[in-house]
Structure formats: structure tokens, C-alpha cells
Amino acid sequence: MRIDGRKNDQIRPVKVTRNYTKYAEGSVFIEVGDTKVLCNASIEDRVPPFLKGTGEGWITCEYNMLPRSTQVRKPRDIAKLKIDGRTMEIQRLIGRALRSVVDLKAIGEKTIWIDCDVIQADGGTRTTSISGAFIALVDAVNKLHKVQPFKVYPIRNFVTAVSVGIFENEKILDLCYEEDSKAIVDMNVIMTDEGEFVEVQGTGEEKPFSKKDLEELLALAEKGVKQMINLQKESLKMDCLWIGTGGK
Structure with a gap:
């Protein structure tokens, strides 16, 4: 048994609260174990300069850990007058993950901003952010689709992410902070509901690891991805029926 009593192939308890805030087109509060992230999706009728006139939309992300989301207070980036490298890496990762399953031309010249704010961190903040941000994205896109249906529904697949690693010589799924901080191997895997990989980030923290x-x-x-996608589907219920259909 693991630190929190789970089996090696078991994800932490997941709770998803949709429509968490009032103003965002899509808003999700997702809890995976003791990791808690607020994911908001906002839509703007403009695109970055490099996309103007192309008829193509864009999805981008900002990620942040609130000062007391961790055991020791983490200063806000504004206090340092710069975004730290980890924050930049994670927000780019979330943006790439979501863009990988969206037909950006179908959106038209709109930008969907994804804001992921970590309220409490206990491992897996980037994977939790991706899982929650996808649901917020679906809600935001559906609001547009219901008002003025897309010719082609933009979201082609589900996407989610999980962590895996080797801890005390055991291969385990969905690492909490205590496991993650002492893992021999730490890996984040982003996949679609069709079993395709979007990104794999793996590191041998103490020593190299084998192909096996x-x-x-x-x-x-x-x-783990299959478990998370099932939870996304349960959360979205009838609101995920357009995904992968092109809106037909």
C-alpha cells in the first residue's frame, strides 16, 4: 500500500465542479487528491498578430501557483518582476496539450485564454491543470456553438494527463508530493481518448531507467488516462456529445 493507501495503479480521488466562477465562459474547479486548481477559459474576438487575417484561432494558457498553495509561501511572480522558468514551461505545456485536439481554423479568429491557478499543491499540478482546463475549454466552446453553431465543431478528441514514476522500486500512478519528491523516475504523460500521445516528459532523477x-x-x-477521461466524460455528461463529431 502507498502513503495514502492507494494501489499502485490507482489515481487519487477526483472532484470536478463546473461553472465555478460567474464571468468566465468556462470555469472548472478540479481537485485531485489534495491538489486543487481553478481553471478558467475566456474567449476574445482577436488573435495574436501572427494569426491576423489567417482565419485561424489560438489557444494559450497562463499558469500560476498562489503564494500559500505550497508548504512554504511562494512569492508571486509580480514580486520578482519575471515569470520563473517552471511556470513558463508548464503554461506552454498546457497550451500545447489543448491545441493538439482542437481544429483552430474552425474557431475562427478568436483567442481562448486558459488560466490555471493552483490553490493547493500536492503533486501533479500540471497534469491536474490539463485535465481541468480541457473541461473548461469544452464549456467555453459549447457556449459559442449553442449561440452560433460552428460549421465544424472544433474539439476533435478528449485530452488529459497523468503522472507516473518509480518510488521505492515500485511503479506507481498519479504521484502525490511526498512520492514525487523522492521518486527515482518521474514522468508526465499527456494522451488523447484514442490512445495517442501528445507529450511525454520523463526524467531519471537518481539514475537512468531502462526501456522496459x-x-x-x-x-x-x-x-490512468482512461480513468481520467472517464471522469471528464462523467463531469461533462451530455455536453461532450459533439466532441469528435465535427458538430454533426
């Missing part, structure tokens, strides 16, 4: 280890970790991640 990699294959076993990816298989474990796939089990």
Missing part, C-alpha cells in the same frame, strides 16, 4: 521501465510506465499511464 519506460514501456511499463507508459502502460501504467495509459490506465
